[in-house]
Amino acid sequence: MVKLDALAKKKEEELKTFEPRSRSYMIFLVIFMGLVGNMDNFISLVESRIIPEIIDFYPWLNKDLFAFWQSIFGIISFSVFFIAWFFDAFGRRKGILLLMATLAIPCLFIGLLPWNFFFVMTMYGISIMATQSNAWQIPITEESPPKKRGLYGGLTFLIGLIPIYAFVAGPIANSIGWYWAYGIMFFLFLILLIPLYFMNETERWKRSRKEDHGGKYLKIRDAIKSMTRKDGVYVLISAIVYTLWSISFKMGTSWGGEFYTDIVGISDDTFDTYLTIGGLLTMVGAGIGGLLLDKLGRIGTLLVGCIGAAIGFFFLGITQIPIFFWMIYLFMPIVLAWIMVYFGEIFPTRIRSTAVGITNTAARSSYVTAPLIAFGLFSLDPGMFSLWIVAGIIILIPMLSLLIKPYETKGQSLEEIERDR
DSSP states (O other): OHHHHHHHHHHHHHTOOOOOOOHHHHHHHHHHHHHHHHHHHHHHHTHHHHHHHHHHHSTTOOHHHHHHHHHHHGGGGGGHHHHHHHHHHHOHHHHHHHHHHHHHHHHHHHHHOOSOHHHHHHHHHHHHHHHTOOGGGHHHHHHSOGGGHHHHHHHHHHHHTOOHHHHHHHHHHHHTOTHHHHHTHHHHHHHHHHHHHHOOOOHHHHHHHHHTSTTSOOOHHHHHHTOOHHHHHHHHHHHHHHHHHHHHHHHHHHSHHHIIIIIIOOOHHHHHHHHHHHHHHHHHHHHHHHHHHHHTOHHHHHHHHHHHHHHHHHHHHHHOOHHHHHHHHHHHHHHHHHHHHHHHHSSOGGGHHHHHHHHHHHHTTHHHHHHHHHHHHHHHOTTOHHHHHHHHHHHHGGGGGGGGOOOOOTTOOHHHHHHHO
């Protein structure tokens, strides 16, 4: 009887819940993390509009060389693991400060000192490295009630996808230079320091630090050693899926402008319209992704996103019709919504950010491989037809991860997921 009572008590402790945050605080947190995510999104996607201006700025540069050097400086992005570890070691609030600073300060240097291409690419590499942490999603994962985790995650992602880059990059590039399309991010960083002051540390991280880390800061070696075999399996799945998504997305978004203005022959203004519509559709995709995660489940959401994006890639290469360009921008965020929510909730709190960081570090190989693939394809096919076909094939491969029957987390608390996974 005593043994049964002890087991019951242990089970009760495992399912120990947290007092939910107020609705007003969750609205604040969704908006704040969404704006941090928008910094991430802006820096990642602004190049889709200004690559032609960057190439024209340096007399010796062409698209082949730009793709090559982009891959070389993409090696910097492997350092993203340290941002992720920092979130587990020092907390989500301090981690958000580090993340925003790493995003914004290199962008300021790009704006101030654009004349040396290799200096610019170093700053670009550091800032792009920070965009790949996606750590701004972790406070949402840990603070959301189970039945609204997908919704809140999707809404945060939606705010992050507001296509400010599509509205302002062209006018900034035409008036004060493409380099200030990056530099303005520093001023957004200064503004976001205000809501950071009002952000609370998550209760799950504070409890994890006390119970799992003995109240001490988590060392990198201890974080990695504390991972179980099951954690390792999910890290591997996550890394493969995120890497393939990143390669496909990087290929698709980086070269849309060059494809339509140089190959198809439309004007910059017409492409600005295409890009603005595409950017708005990323918000629609994020909203759909959030709804599908809670209604259809995690597995079904992945299938919808991958198949829809692949159709867009394949038929864009065949037809050049903009509707298929827009399909890429609609369906790729659905896959990313799945990545952000699922990767955040499938790992235990004690190593959540570190595990996601390992996944993101592995996925950073896309910032080397995607430009190299583009570089090779440009040499074989200057018309860029094969670029879209290859990107479409790559985004279908993540569906193979479903063959190992990953755990469905729909509607469960983080404690239930950790126990039953």
